[in-house]
Amino acid sequence: MLCVAGCESADEHPCGPEEDGLMCGPDELCVQTAAWMMRYDCAPNPCGDDPVDCDCAEKVCEIGECSSARDREVTCVCPAC
Numbered sequence: 001m002l003c004v005a006g007c008e009s010a011d012e013h014p015c016g017p018e019e020d021g022l023m024c025g026p027d028e029l030c031v032q033t034a035a036w037m038m039r040y041d042c043a044p045n046p047c048g049d050d051p052v053d054c055d056c057a058e059k060v061c062e063i064g065e066c067s068s069a070r071d072r073e074v075t076c077v078c079p080a081c
Helices: 054-060
Strands: 028-034 038-044 065-070 073-077
Touching: 028 054, 054 065, 054 073
Parallel strands: 028 073
Antiparallel strands: 028 038, 065 073
16 A cells, blocks of 8 residues: 555554555565566555464565575565566
8 A cells, every 4th residue: 555644653664665556465475576566555454363474475576586585575586587
């Protein structure tokens, strides 16, 4: 979701560059994709109540593969892109 001034809640967390204003909800992960360019998206957390790691978060990587995952952030890389 795109946040405009004043809509941030305690359950939301920033995703990507601050100037973009992208905020993910409490049940979402911030997905950083490094392929042709850097892209930031929010995706439903497939890990549920389990700790976020690449084993459960791999499915949020639309391009490439999970290179790191922790807290509410996942980094996906595509070396061949």
